[in-house]
Amino acid sequence: MENFVNALISGLISGSLYAAMALGLTIIYGVSRVFNFGHGVIAVIGAYLTWYLLSALGVPFLLATLLSMAFMAIFGFVLYRLTINPLLKKPNWEFSTVLFMLGAGILLENVVLQVFGPRVKSIPLLVEGMLKVGFLQINWHELLLIAIVVIAITALSLFFKYSRTGQAMRAVAQSIPGAQVVGIHIEQIFGMTFALAFVVTGFSGILLGTKYYLNPHIGWEWMVKGFVIVTFGGLGSTSGAVVAALILGLVEAIATLYLGAIWVWPIWFVLFLVVLLLRPQGILGGRM
Amino acid sequence: MLTVKDLVCYYGDLQVLRQVSLHVEEGEVVALFGPNGHGKSTLLKAICGLQPPRAGSIQFRGAEIAGLPAHQIVERGLAYIPEERHLFADMTVLENLYLGAYPRHARAAVKKNLEFVFHIFPRLAERRNQLCSTLSGGEARMVAIGRGLMSETSLLMVDEPSIGLSPGMKMAVFDAIRQIHQERGMTILIVEQEIQHALEMSDRIYLMKKGQIAFERKGKEIQVEEIEKAYF
Numbered sequence: 001m002e003n004f005v006n007a008l009i010s011g012l013i014s015g016s017l018y019a020a021m022a023l024g025l026t027i028i029y030g031v032s033r034v035f036n037f038g039h040g041v042i043a044v045i046g047a048y049l050t051w052y053l054l055s056a057l058g059v060p061f062l063l064a065t066l067l068s069m070a071f072m073a074i075f076g077f078v079l080y081r082l083t084i085n086p087l088l089k090k091p092n093w094e095f096s097t098v099l100f101m102l103g104a105g106i107l108l109e110n111v112v113l114q115v116f117g118p119r120v121k122s123i124p125l126l127v128e129g130m131l132k133v134g135f136l137q138i139n140w141h142e143l144l145l146i147a148i149v150v151i152a153i154t155a156l157s158l159f160f161k162y163s164r165t166g167q168a169m170r171a172v173a174q175s176i177p178g179a180q181v182v183g184i185h186i187e188q189i190f191g192m193t194f195a196l197a198f199v200v201t202g203f204s205g206i207l208l209g210t211k212y213y214l215n216p217h218i219g220w221e222w223m224v225k226g227f228v229i230v231t232f233g234g235l236g237s238t239s240g241a242v243v244a245a246l247i248l249g250l251v252e253a254i255a256t257l258y259l260g261a262i263w264v265w266p267i268w269f270v271l272f273l274v275v276l277l278l279r280p281q282g283i284l285g286g287r288m
Numbered sequence: 289m290l291t292v293k294d295l296v297c298y299y300g301d302l303q304v305l306r307q308v309s310l311h312v313e314e315g316e317v318v319a320l321f322g323p324n325g326h327g328k329s330t331l332l333k334a335i336c337g338l339q340p341p342r343a344g345s346i347q348f349r350g351a352e353i354a355g356l357p358a359h360q361i362v363e364r365g366l367a368y369i370p371e372e373r374h375l376f377a378d379m380t381v382l383e384n385l386y387l388g389a390y391p392r393h394a395r396a397a398v399k400k401n402l403e404f405v406f407h408i409f410p411r412l413a414e415r416r417n418q419l420c421s422t423l424s425g426g427e428a429r430m431v432a433i434g435r436g437l438m439s440e441t442s443l444l445m446v447d448e449p450s451i452g453l454s455p456g457m458k459m460a461v462f463d464a465i466r467q468i469h470q471e472r473g474m475t476i477l478i479v480e481q482e483i484q485h486a487l488e489m490s491d492r493i494y495l496m497k498k499g500q501i502a503f504e505r506k507g508k509e510i511q512v513e514e515i516e517k518a519y520f
Contacts, residue, residue, distance in 0.1 A: 182362065182390045
C-alpha cells in the first residue's frame with residue numbers, strides 16, 4: 001500500500017514533466033502540421049543553456065530561465081523563417097520537414113556535444129528537503145515541479161483561449177483557409193507558433209534536467225516518449241497530450257514497482273499500438 | 289469600387305479564367321451566374337487572394353490588389369464567404385464571430401457588428417456558446433456569413449450561400465443578405481444557383497461560361513428563363 005501510493009505520486013511527477021515536454025511537439029503539429037523530429041534536442045538546448053548560465057556564469061535561476069526562454073523564442077522563430085517556411089512551399093513538404101528537422105536535430109545534438117562535452121550534467125534542485133506525512137515521502141522540489149507544470153499549462157491554455165495570437169493559432173490549427181478568409185497572416189502565426197513551442201519545449205528541458213540527468217544525447221529518449229504521448233493523446237490536441245502524459249507516467253511508475261523498470265518501454269509501446277489500432281485519432285482527438 | 293480586368297487564372301496547367309473583366313460599383317448588388325465548374329468560385333478566390341492570378345488586374349477602391357496575400361486584402365475591407373464555409377469547428381459560434389473581427393480596423397466595431405449579426409440571425413444569438421461542429425448546415429452557413437460581416441467590410445463576396453440548404457433555410461439566408469444590403473448599404477457580389485432569388489435582389493448580373501464573361505445585363509432587363517437558357 002505504501003509503495004503503491006508512493007509509486008502513484010512518482011508517476012504523477014514524471015507524468016507532469018512528460019506533459020510539459022510533449023506539449024511543444026503537439027503545438028507545432030497542431031498548428032502547422034509539421035512533425036518536429038528535432039524536438040528532443042530543442043529541450044536539451046534549453047536545459048544546457050540554463051545549466052550554463054547557472055553553473056558557469058552564476059546567474060540566478062529565475063533570470064537564467066528567462067534568458068534561455070528568450071533565446072528559445074528567437075531560435076524557434078528564426079529557424080522557422082529560414083528553413084521551415086521555404087520548405088512548406090514545396091509540394092512534398094510533409095516529408096521534407098520531417099527529414100530536415102531530423103537532420104537539424106542530429107546537427108544540434110553534436111553542437112551541444114562540442115560546446116559542452118559528453119559529461120553528464122544536472123541542474124541543481126530548486127528547493128532542498130522532503131515533505132514527510134505518515135509514510136509519504138516527497139521531495140519539496142518535486143512538489144514544486146508539479147506546481148510549476150500546472151501553472152505553466154494553465155497559463156498556456158488561457159493564452160490559447162483569450163489572447164488574440166492564441167486564438168489565431170487555434171484558428172489556423174482548425175482551418176487554414178478559414179484563417180486566411182478572416183485575415184490571419186498564416187506565416188506569421190506559424191513563426192510565432194514555433195517560437196512558443198520552442199519556449200515550452202526548452203522550459204520542459206529545464207524541469208527534466210532538475211529531476212533526471214543531462215547529456216547531449218538524452219533528447220532522443222525524451223522525444224520518443226513525446227511521440228508515444230502525443231499519439232496516445234491525439235496528435236495536435238493539447239489536452240490530450242496532458243492526459244496521455246499523466247496516464248503514461250502512472251503506468252511507468254506502477255510497472256516499475258511491480259515488474260521492474262525494464263518493462264516500462266514494452267508496456268508503453270503495447271499501449272501505444274493498442275491505441276493506434278482502436279482509436280487512431282488518440283484518446284481525446286480534436287484540435288487545439 | 290471593384291474593377292477586374294483581363295484576369296487569367298490557372299490550376300496547374302489548366303486555364304480556369306480566360307481574361308475575365310467585370311466591375312462592381314459602390315452600393316450595388318451584382319450576381320454572377322453560370323454553370324458549375326466554369327470559373328465563378330475561382331474568380332472570387334482570385335479577387336480575395338486565395339488563388340493568385342497569373343495575369344490581369346484587380347482594382348479595389350483605387351488600389352491594385354492582384355497577387356496580394358489574402359490577409360492584406362481582408363484588411364482593405366473586402367470579405368469573402370466561401371461556399372465550403374471553412375468554420376473553426378472546435379470553437380463556439382461566438383469565438384468564430386470574434387475571429388471574424390481579426391483585422392485591426394475591425395476591432396473597434398466588434399460590438400456594433402455583433403449586434404447586427406444577431407439582428408439578422410437571431411438563431412446565432414441562441415446558439416452563441418455552441419461548438420460549430422454541432423451546428424446544422426443552415427446555422428453553419430449563418431456563422432460563415434456573420435463571420436464575414438464582423439470584418440467591418442465594404443464589399444461582401446458570397447459564394448453560393450444557399451447551396452445544400454432546406455427551402456426554409458434558403459429563404460432565411462436570402463432575407464439576411466437583403467437586410468445586409470438594405471440596412472447596411474453593403475456592396476455585394478454574389479454567386480448563386482438559385483437564379484430567381486438572386487435575380488430579385490440584383491442591380492446587375494453577369495453570366496460566366498468556360499472561364500469567360502458571356503454577357504452582362506441590368507437585373508430588371510433579364511428573365512430567369514433567359515439566364516437558364518444560357519447555361520446550355
